[in-house]
Amino acid sequence: MERFRELEPLPPDQFMTGFLQLQLAPGVEPPPPPDGPPPPWMTKRPAGLRAFINAFDNADLDLEALRAFDRPVYFGLGGRSNPDYYGRMAERLAEIFPDFTLETFPERHHFDPPHRIEPERLAQSLLALWQRAEAQGT
Numbered sequence: 653m654e655r656f657r658e659l660e661p662l663p664p665d666q667f668m669t670g671f672l673q674l675q676l677a678p679g680v681e682p683p684p685p686p687d688g689p690p691p692p693w694m695t696k697r698p699a700g701l702r703a704f705i706n707a708f709d710n711a712d713l714d715l716e717a718l719r720a721f722d723r724p725v726y727f728g729l730g731g732r733s734n735p736d737y738y739g740r741m742a743e744r745l746a747e748i749f750p751d752f753t754l755e756t757f758p759e760r761h762h763f764d765p766p767h768r769i770e771p772e773r774l775a776q777s778l779l780a781l782w783q784r785a786e787a788q789g790t
Contacts, residue, residue, distance in 0.1 A: 656705045664698040671701055675762040680732045683763050718748050724785045725749040728766045728774060731758035738762070753781055 659670045672682040727742050746752045755777050757766045766774045 653708055660702060667698045675734055677732050677734055680761060715748060724751045724781050726753050726781050729754060729756045730760035730762055731756050732761035
């Protein structure tokens with residue numbers, strides 16, 4: 653989170669550029685912006701992201717409640733996402749949830765997500781997870 657906090661004093665356009673880069677693995681270019689002018693809600697995006705960063709800093713996450721969750725947890729990881737952020741997140745979640753499944757999509761990243769680009773593969777993975785959960789009675 654320290655890297656995200658370092659972005660806070662930047663002007664909105666630099667904040668957004670930095671935020672996008674932190675989501676991606678080194679050397680991965682962010683997707684180009686859509687054609688045309690940005691939608692009006694985009695002006696609120698930097699403030700919203702700053703609010704998320706502050707919420708993460710100030711939240712009191714009940715890890716014991718998460719450890720008690722006895723249902724399967726699925727994490728689809730884009731192989732082109734920032735491994736220092738998302739990879740470590742997946743590692744931490746695997747230590748917390750007793751039934752954790754990690755699936756890596758090597759060519760995907762945070763802005764090119766599996767559910768949009770590879771929906772059939774993701775659907776098959778979720779179906780297999782649900783079938784396993786039903787067989788276990790969870």
